[in-house]
Amino acid sequence: MLNEYDLSVGQVATRCGVKVSTLHFYEQKGLIKSLRNQGNQRRYPRDVLRRISVIKAAQQFGISLHDIQQAFSHLPNQRTPNKDDWSQLSKTWKNQLNTQINALEDLRDSLEGCIGCGCLSMTSCPLYNPNDTLATKGDGAVLLAKPK
Amino acid sequence: MLNEYDLSVGQVATRCGVKVSTLHFYEQKGLIKSLRNQGNQRRYPRDVLRRISVIKAAQQFGISLHDIQQAFSHLPNQRTPNKDDWSQLSKTWKNQLNTQINALEDLRDSLEGCIGCGCLSMTSCPLYNPNDTLATKGDGAVLLAKPK
DNA sequence: ATAAAATCTCAAGTTAACTTGAGGTAAAGT
């Protein structure tokens, strides 16, 4: 039986479409792990491929490496993550993803109804500045453009 | 009749919920413009508020300042942008937004069907590495995690 | 047995989008 840790950085990099330096970087950030061979070169178990796919996928919908690392920290340390482990992870992100999709839809609709609309005064346009309630009071303005 | 350029940086900043330094920065990037009063202080026309709202909105769906600047460069230079001008802008972005929403939906569905699924081998999982076609050939693998 | 290709470590550089700070002027409040 082969050693489970049989992939080199170069192989992983090629197969994942990332640079070797990225793998070093991810390792440094605690996102992936490796063992070393006799010559001190990294050797990866196959599940690193899935990890990296998940990292890339998560990044696509705006999750920071830090948050990905957090999520990964709930994966089992000693054994290879299985179906349930990944499933758990995906549930959290699915919610986030849905939230984000909804936000974008709202934004799209506001853009449509708003940016191109006639309400160039500030009284009623939801796209308008969050803190700008016509410099008076009254909080009719919705905060779409609110920075986190 | 009042001068059209009557807002100070501080006012704009407060009303838009951004820092003064951000406005300086945006101006430097060519995203907004101002005139100066006698004492060399910036004075903004009211439509800067809309511009900034639009910047913030566009950023929300991942458009870079550079691309926003590009889009703004199609706005009229001499007059205040009107309904049609903004409408034009929103059309482009609406498409982008829809594309993005679809991508996220695909991703969400892949996550669901994939991350938590049983296909822990690399043969069929669409979430898997783009360049990893089982290290053989055959390009059955879909590239979801492809970096731009 | 070499030479070429992969790796390793560590430091420094890169881009985006801002923020902070220093030193100085202008405007506003009392």
Next chain:
DNA sequence: ACTTTACCTCAAGTTAACTTGAGATTTTAT
């Protein structure tokens, strides 16, 4: 008039997510 706030400019710092480069060692290919 005086003091406090608001502004101004310009340079440098910050965070995320990597990339690049230098100098040295390992593996692999011929």
